[in-house]
Structure formats: structure tokens, C-alpha cells
Amino acid sequence: MDWLTAENVIAVVTALVGVLVSVAAVWVQWWVPRRRRIGYRVQLDTSIAAGAAASTAVTGPGATVRRGFFDTTQELTDATIVLLRIENDGGLAIGGDDYTDGGGTGLTVRFGDPDGTGPGRRMKAIVVTAPEHPGLLTHFDAAWQPTVGAGSIRLPKVPLNRGAHYKLLVLLTGGPTGAPVTVDGTLDDGVVHVNHSTTPDDKTPLFSRVARTVTLTLTLCVIALAVIIVRDRTPPPIGCAEGRLTVIGSTAFAPVVRDLAKNYEKDCPGATVTVEARGSTSGIRRLAEEGARTAKGSPALVALSDGRKPDGFPELRESMVAVSLYTLVLNDEVPVHDLTLDRIRRIYRGEITNWGQLVPGLDLPVLLVSRDANSGTREVFQRRVLGRNEPANSSLDCRTSNDPESPVVRCELDSTEQVLSTVARLPGAIGYTEVREGTGLTGLHRVAVDGRRPVLDELGSSSYPYREVEYAYTWREPRPDSLTAAFLTYLRWGGGQDVVRGHGHLPCSTPKGLRICGEDAPPAPAPPAPSSGGRTGGTAVPRSGML
Structure with missing residues (x-):
């Protein structure tokens, strides 16, 4: 804002x-x-008899009257002449079926009051003209016979395109000029009204x-x-700086950083931010190696880790970025949407090897699709959900076992994207990922844990276990004017907060995030311990790390 x-x-x-x-x-x-609209207006209303009043009512330009023109006609002692224009002044064409009065009558023209209760005029003769649309005259054929002496004229249902018009020149007797001339009729979704030139x-x-x-x-x-x-x-991001920066580490947080890098480069000309996600542990090790080779200062490198770094890297400086939510995902062929924590642990111990053990009538083997040992997402899953290591890798194709002694089929993949695509492809497959807001999951669905689902707004009140603090690491303290320091500030405090939240993570710099990040940050994990049978399936974690 x-x-x-x-x-x-x-x-x-x-x-x-x-x-x-x-x-x-x-x-x-x-x-x-x-x-649909039909408009009408009187363009001429004047007396033509010798003894008539001299006043005239003319509404059109150039309408002049010579008195006494019909003086020799005795039958026209009280005659008047009216020129009436009728036109389609609406936005739609009008067809014959659009007149809804019934019968063959489209419109009715009345001259004053034909009922005799007030002044009224009677038709003596009529001429119909349509100089711009002569085809309209065909509707006034021999079958149309207006009644001479009547106080009204019934007009046929004349189709009118937009802007089309015709005129009636009517000779009237029995009344003065200026008496009302009205046109009545009903149109389908339309009106008949008086208009103006x-x-x-x-x-x-x-x-x-x-x-x-x-x-x-x-x-x-x-x-x-x-x-x-x-x-x-x-304003641009806080502390724009020029140069080149590489962000490595977590594949789960990589979509956030890619969007952040794009926005930062757009707002800060001269800055180039490259994202190379290979896993949290891999990122920590690379940062330590490049930092040790740097003669002085800090390399232009930031490592993101799902959870705190392991021991043994004293030169690395940490910053809490956000609370990330993770979720189990299951192939859509398995109609299970909620698993207890106990059943999840039994599945990963190899005690449940077929989904038919949980869903009667379903015969699908359990396929564990996991991340490699460099994955922070996997480390969080082992510590927060399993309370122990995952079983050893037993499959190369995630479908068949290459280890006859393994109780369950389990494969390891290099990225979250590979896990999602594999789980969606293989019936019976189960895996894990960070919660990706706004991203549709095709072929797989999320699984609740003990009835609890990963909901960002419920952080701090829900006991949902699969969550972790995202950390950003640098080699020692970067220079305040460096691109490394500027991008970290943007990531934690600047406009980057909206991007972080938009991807389903809670920024640690928000009031709620400060409290939860402080409470949720675990102590550094214990040194690795060998798993049973001499196999290594990941980083061993003491029981105290389990929620």
C-alpha cells in the first residue's frame, strides 16, 4: 500500500x-x-380555407402556406392539412411481427378527440409518401382502405429499418389547427413516442x-x-543495488524466490538475481565452500534452507524468512484424504504396503516417492512427522523394488517438481511437497494429518505438524551496500512480503510471523546417526524433535 x-x-x-x-x-x-422505438412528429398543421383563422402551426423548415389556395372549394370551409412524419429512431430494426396490437393494425393515428366529447377533426383525404424508402409504399396497397370521415387512421404493420421513415399528408375537416395529433401502438420490447427534429x-x-x-x-x-x-x-525495493547475485538451496522455496528475483530486477536496473535450487543441504555446503575460498568479504551468494542448518558451519549467518507449510500428496487413484499420524509412520516403516489394508477392495501397492538426502523438505518431514529417518532407497523407477530385503518400494528424486509429477503419474504413489497456493494439483490431492490441514491463517492455533521456518544464509555478514544485503532486506522486509504470502508462506517479519517463527524454530539437529541394518535413508533425528 x-x-x-x-x-x-x-x-x-x-x-x-x-x-x-x-x-x-x-x-x-x-x-x-x-x-425498438417509433417516433412521430407533426411537421405541418395549417388551415387551407378562405374563412379559416390566419394562424398556422408549422414545425418543419420551409413550411409556408398561401391563404385562399382552396377558396373556391365550398366543401373545405373548415379544412386543415397535417403533415405527419413516422420513423424508426431506435437502435433495432422493426419487423411486421414486432407490432403487437393484433389484427392487421400496426399504428393508429388520432386527430383530437374522435369520441365527440371534445374538439376533433375528421379525415377527408390522405397521401402517403416515402421519398427515401419508396419500398415502404407497397404496404399501403389496395387492401388498406382508411375510412373517410373517421377521426382516426389505422396504419398497416410497416417494417422499418433503423432511420427509415414515411410521411402522411392528411386533409382534415371539422376542427381548428393545433388540435392534438397522436400516434398509438404497441411494440415488442419497444415504445411509440413523440420525437423532435x-x-x-x-x-x-x-x-x-x-x-x-x-x-x-x-x-x-x-x-x-x-x-x-x-x-x-x-518506491523501488528497499536499498536497490547493482551487481549479480545467486540464490541457491531449497527447491520448495524456489518458486517464491524466482518471483522475487523477477520483481527486484524489474524495479532495480543493473541487478541480476539467478536462482539455482538444488536442495537445502546442497546449498548450505556450496555456500560454505565458496565462502572459504573468498579471500575477504562475503561471496554474492544466498542459501535458502527448509529449517536451520546442521552443525559444522560456524561462518554462516542466518536470517529467518518465513514459516512454510508442507503437505503429503497422494495419487488420485487412492481415495484417501486423511491419514492419522500413526498410519503415516506405519506406511513409512513398511508395515502398510498395500492401500487395500486401509481401503477394503482396493489393490494398489504403496509407492513412496521421496526427496534425496539434500532436501530440507525431506528433513522436515522426518523430524516433524515421522520422528525418524525414512527407509532406504529401494527403487530406481519408483515403481518396482531393486532391493528384495526392503519392505516397501521407495525412490528418491532431485526436486519437488519431480515428486509431484511422479506421484500424479503412478497409482498408489505418495509423496510430500510445500503448500503451493494458487497451483492446481492434477492427478493427485493433498492429505490431511489427523484431520488437520495446512491452512496459512490457522498458523499459531492449529497443531498441524508438517511446517517449518525457512532460513536464508550468507557467508559472514555481507556489506550493507551489497546486492546480497539489499536483496535479503527486500526478501524479509520490503515488497517481497506480498510475494511470500502469495505463495502460501507467512513472512517472519509480520507481527504474527515474528511470534510463530520464534516459537517454531527448532534447535540445531543432532549429528547424523546410522539407520538400522547399516542403511542410510537420511539424517537421523532424536525423538525430541517430533511434534
């Missing part, structure tokens, strides 16, 4: 206002009209084309300004 400053808040709010204005403009100008002497639309263009342009400018302000004010 480092970007949350007053300037940035103002910029973002301004951008949101601009976006909302643009959305409102588009809504009014595009979305609202996108329904867009001539200069009429009201312009709410948003013109220029206004829309200006609004959208200003919105884009405001958004660009907000992005620039936010990006410019986002």
Missing part, C-alpha cells in the same frame, strides 16, 4: 470520475436507444459527436496521468 498517498488517491478518483462520465455518455447515446432551431442532443470525442479523449488523458503518478510514486 506504499502507493496510497493523497496525490495518488486524487489521481485515481479523477480517473474514475472520467470513466463514469464516459460510461454515462455511452449509455445515453448508444445503449438507451438500442431498443434536429434542425438548428430545435434542441440539440444531450451529447453531440464532438462532446463524446472530447469526453473520451479527456478520460484517456486523465487515466494516463493517474497511471504515471502511481507508477512514479511507487
Whole structure:
């Protein structure tokens, strides 16, 4: 939340206002009209008789009337003439089936009050014109016969494309000019309404084309300004430094470090961080070897370890990074989602060799897919879950045993990725991995321990045993201005915390993490002890290390 400053808040709010204005403009100008609409308006309403009132009602441009034009016609002493425009001013075409009044009537035009309770005019003659769409006139055929003398006209169901229109020139008698002229009808998901022309002497639309263009342009400018302000004010990782750094060790924590390295390089030009994960123990040994060869100072090397380093490396300096959760994983062919701690230990002692011993009717041999002796994940599993070493390696292909004396099939692999792919591929296989948040497990599933599952938010309250503190080691103390020191600060305290948590780990530098990392950090493990039968299956750990 480092970007949350007053300037940035103002910029973002301004951008949101601009976006909302643009959305409102588009809504009014595009979305609202996108329904079926028929608009109508009276373009001319005037008297044509000699004795009629001199006033006229003209709504269209250039509409002039010469009085006395029909003076010689005695039957038209109270005649008026109306020019009515009917058009599709919506966003959708209108077909004949879209008129829902029933029968053959599409629309009804009324002139005043035809019921006789108020002023009303009667039709004398009518002419239909459609200068831009002459094909519309075919719908006003011989079958259409409006009633002379009626106060209304029933129009047929005329299909209208968007923008199409036709006009009615109607000769009326029986009333003055200016009496209401209305058009009624019902449309499927549409309306019939009075509209207006867009001539200069009429009201312009709410948003013109220029206004829309200006609004959208200003919105884009405001958004660009907000992005620039936010990006410019986002601080780089704490203590950017140039140079080259190599991070080695834990394969379980490698996905986190790869993302951290990518972000650090992006924000700190001139820095190159390479991740070479080969296992916790392997990383510790390499760091010690390269540090011993360094004449003075500290090599540009950081070793990550699942748990504290073994004894015998006094020159290494440790930093607690995060609490990591681990989980057992099981091939999907085995319908087991929870194992007691006792059954897990019996499986790894070779007392349960077929899943049918736990699931009646299932005949699948137990295949133990493990990590090699350099793995911190394996060391944590032995100490936190088994309380002893795993059995010796007995298989090269993780499927068949190469040791007739071994009670169980067990293989060792070099990385967590290999463990996951092998367990997913082999029915009956079981293995272990760190909890990878946001990563789908295909072909395998997690297994709870005594009904408890690895849940990050439950750390500190749950007794889930398979967890460990992740440590970062350097050879002695790196120089404060070195890339090694800067990257460690970023990993533990800077923006790297969000990346660590995003991968399912709890940073030790958070208030909750400080407490749990201090409580969960075990003492240094005892020296290795030989396993039974002279075999070596890993680092022996005293019983006191078991949760």
C-alpha cells in the first residue's frame, strides 16, 4: 500500500470520475436507444380555407402556406392539412411481427378527440409518401382502405429499418389547427413516442459527436496521468543495488524466490538475481565452500534452507524468512484424504504396503516417492512427522523394488517438481511437497494429518505438524551496500512480503510471523546417526524433535 498517498488517491478518483462520465455518455447515446422505438412528429398543421383563422402551426423548415389556395372549394370551409412524419429512431430494426396490437393494425393515428366529447377533426383525404424508402409504399396497397370521415387512421404493420421513415399528408375537416395529433401502438420490447427534429432551431442532443470525442479523449488523458503518478510514486525495493547475485538451496522455496528475483530486477536496473535450487543441504555446503575460498568479504551468494542448518558451519549467518507449510500428496487413484499420524509412520516403516489394508477392495501397492538426502523438505518431514529417518532407497523407477530385503518400494528424486509429477503419474504413489497456493494439483490431492490441514491463517492455533521456518544464509555478514544485503532486506522486509504470502508462506517479519517463527524454530539437529541394518535413508533425528 506504499502507493496510497493523497496525490495518488486524487489521481485515481479523477480517473474514475472520467470513466463514469464516459460510461454515462455511452449509455445515453448508444445503449438507451438500442431498443425498438417509433417516433412521430407533426411537421405541418395549417388551415387551407378562405374563412379559416390566419394562424398556422408549422414545425418543419420551409413550411409556408398561401391563404385562399382552396377558396373556391365550398366543401373545405373548415379544412386543415397535417403533415405527419413516422420513423424508426431506435437502435433495432422493426419487423411486421414486432407490432403487437393484433389484427392487421400496426399504428393508429388520432386527430383530437374522435369520441365527440371534445374538439376533433375528421379525415377527408390522405397521401402517403416515402421519398427515401419508396419500398415502404407497397404496404399501403389496395387492401388498406382508411375510412373517410373517421377521426382516426389505422396504419398497416410497416417494417422499418433503423432511420427509415414515411410521411402522411392528411386533409382534415371539422376542427381548428393545433388540435392534438397522436400516434398509438404497441411494440415488442419497444415504445411509440413523440420525437423532435434536429434542425438548428430545435434542441440539440444531450451529447453531440464532438462532446463524446472530447469526453473520451479527456478520460484517456486523465487515466494516463493517474497511471504515471502511481507508477512514479511507487518506491523501488528497499536499498536497490547493482551487481549479480545467486540464490541457491531449497527447491520448495524456489518458486517464491524466482518471483522475487523477477520483481527486484524489474524495479532495480543493473541487478541480476539467478536462482539455482538444488536442495537445502546442497546449498548450505556450496555456500560454505565458496565462502572459504573468498579471500575477504562475503561471496554474492544466498542459501535458502527448509529449517536451520546442521552443525559444522560456524561462518554462516542466518536470517529467518518465513514459516512454510508442507503437505503429503497422494495419487488420485487412492481415495484417501486423511491419514492419522500413526498410519503415516506405519506406511513409512513398511508395515502398510498395500492401500487395500486401509481401503477394503482396493489393490494398489504403496509407492513412496521421496526427496534425496539434500532436501530440507525431506528433513522436515522426518523430524516433524515421522520422528525418524525414512527407509532406504529401494527403487530406481519408483515403481518396482531393486532391493528384495526392503519392505516397501521407495525412490528418491532431485526436486519437488519431480515428486509431484511422479506421484500424479503412478497409482498408489505418495509423496510430500510445500503448500503451493494458487497451483492446481492434477492427478493427485493433498492429505490431511489427523484431520488437520495446512491452512496459512490457522498458523499459531492449529497443531498441524508438517511446517517449518525457512532460513536464508550468507557467508559472514555481507556489506550493507551489497546486492546480497539489499536483496535479503527486500526478501524479509520490503515488497517481497506480498510475494511470500502469495505463495502460501507467512513472512517472519509480520507481527504474527515474528511470534510463530520464534516459537517454531527448532534447535540445531543432532549429528547424523546410522539407520538400522547399516542403511542410510537420511539424517537421523532424536525423538525430541517430533511434534
